[in-house]
Amino acid sequence: MNDHLARARELLAAHPVVDGHNDLPWALRQQVRYDLDRRDIATDQSADLHTDLPRLRAGGVGAQFWSVYVRTDMAGDDAVSATLEQIDVVRQLAARHPADLRLAFTADDMEAARADGRIASLMGAEGGHSINNSLATLRALHRLGVRYMTLTHNDNVPWADSATDSPVAGGLTRFGEEVVREMNRIGMLVDLSHVSADTMRCALRVSTAPVIFSHSSARAVCDHPRNVPDDVLASLAANGGVAMATFVPKFILPEAVAWTRAADENMRAHGLHHLDTTAEAMAVHRAFEATNPRPLATASTVADHLDHMREVAGIDHIGIGGDFDGTAFTPSDLADVAGYPNLIAELLRRGWSEGDLAKLTWGNAVRVLRAAESVAAATTRGPSNATRESLDG
Template sequence: MIPTRPLRRSALLLVLAALAPASVPAARADDGIPPVSERAKAVQASGLLWDGHNDLPWRLRSEGDMALTKFDLSKRLDSGQTDIPRLREGGVKAQFWSVYIPSEHANPAKTVVEQIDLVHRLVAKYPKDLELALTADDVERIVKGGKIASLIGMEGGIAIEDDLAMLRAFHGLGARYMTLTHNSTLSWADAANDRPKHGGLTPFGERVVREMNRLGMLVDISHVSVATMDDALRVSKAPVIASHSSAFALCPSPRNVPDEILLRVKQNGGVVMVNFYSNFIVADAAKKVKAAREAVLARYADEAAGKKALEAWYRTEGKTLARGTIKDVADHIDHIAKVAGIDHVGIGSDFDGITRWPVGLDDVSCYPRLTDELLRRGYSEDDVHKVLGLNILRVFREAGDVATRLQAEVAPEVDEIKPEPHDD
């Protein structure tokens, strides 16, 4: 376990307390959830809330707003789960914006460049509220200045197109974590929701992890198979993250993290950031999804046809599955804290990327409700601050420290390229 830096943490919390707004909005009157306590409001406002995964960039793309002219994010919107007023209401101080790429996309690298460009333009459009962060020091500086530290997380290693030079290029553009796979197995890593082909990481996949360590890019084990998680933890010299995954022991979805991996994450010094998607926090929902998936795989030999059939199931029967609650999310935090330790759990909501969120956690304004639930369960204020953001701050800083050391010791991973003649 990597120790926290108490003096730095205390200084940050003191500044956050001074910047805290006078109040946090109370609960909505129509959902039956009690108003947020004054204590929770104060704890929320004075802490660092750093969410590990938000899909706003893809929502903007999918709704035709690449130019950032359709939605005014400085105003509270009637659609979606994210805008600046609601981020402020929810007490969000730092956010990993996901630059997601579908696994079957024809031009993955080009699309991710476009999504990274979108995030840069998004931050530039709202300079009073957002600022790009590349380091842990940046996060602390930006938050102390009253803005929301905005970081870029790549979702899906397909974007590098089996090229370590491309990985370095994405890091140069500002990406600070990469989810090794999305839902489909790659040529170098097995995914959680696809048939395994490699038994985890291939030798090239191990090189990807090593180069991410050297760059200071967090290795994200959400979406990957358990074998890939195991391999990534074996290879990585820096703490890893699961940016938006929950506890398998409570909800047996392949997207969640089993206890044996939670113990490895503890040894590694990493953090598992709990996803709010109902199918990842409600056991009955996960079991029904598993049964449907197995039935589809048994019925269709063709993978593409099987995926279409499963998508059709999600659009019909999938909509009837039970929704989670704030208590379900807190249960997953409890479990990860019990198995891995309080220093190894965080928040990765997946807002604007999920279709079925917990009752009462409707959007980014609702985090104080979760803070209230943790305090009711007996969490100390210090431990709540760890869960909300200090754990991922520690991990990000340690990954940067590892990168500084490796860059002095290890050359970049480079593939030999056959010389090509130059035409005059």
């Protein structure tokens, strides 16, 4: 395995990881209210975070989609304002650490950052509630640098169904379809993580550009609604999209599903949000785990998903989206962003070629953003005239 690990590090030096989803901005909001002196990611390797610059370097990360997520209980204009604050902290991080981070808005920017030895920093909005039912707000987020939007988070929006809420729209409403078309027109990737299977299928039918799943794994391997069914994975070849496997134990390890449900209930019983990763929340989690041992996922667990996703979708349509700093628990040997070499070493052990691994880590994600840019460049239709009155259509 040491030989595989050495090969993995060599491969990542040439073909670094593009990770589809990291919640560091939200963790900085929760933990230090964006006070970057209190949580300096260049020097403070805090146990409260999965992410900092030394560990990103150790992990072979070459590009990161930073999630500018806000919780769904932030509604309306509050959600928009909070999303703008999230965008601002990503820009602050890049300005504060120019030797390590470079803002990227295009596939060419990603390649240029890699050539300069810097980590390309892109942004993805997690949940359509961030646009408050406004295509103008969607366009404004794109102008600020947001390059994908996850159509929902854990709750429905008025125009799209979430994977973890009761279906209302039956996938997408007419306005939801217009959101997808407008994202195609401006070159913003449609992210189908978190959405219901029917929403996935509707979006794939409507989209003329490749879609992504920024942090979702295979439902056939772990039957969780946050994962992607095989028929959807199989459709990615025709669409050109990419499904980026996540590391969240409750999405990848069947034994962890029930355990996490009980842990989440315990959090709520203590008056805490189940996605909270503050020091107080983690202390509650640790106390629960002491009396309820946690099933442990590993890099091998993630590799099982990637093996299946490669078989069904094809090697050109898979990637990696860890969800670091957006989950309380991680696989034992993928504990933080320094762990990617362990996953690549496991895939090498399973016989994956270096060419296939180069597509998984870097090539596929860059290609899909470039394809979205090409679709936008070829689109002559002007901004949509869809209005809020279209929401229930």
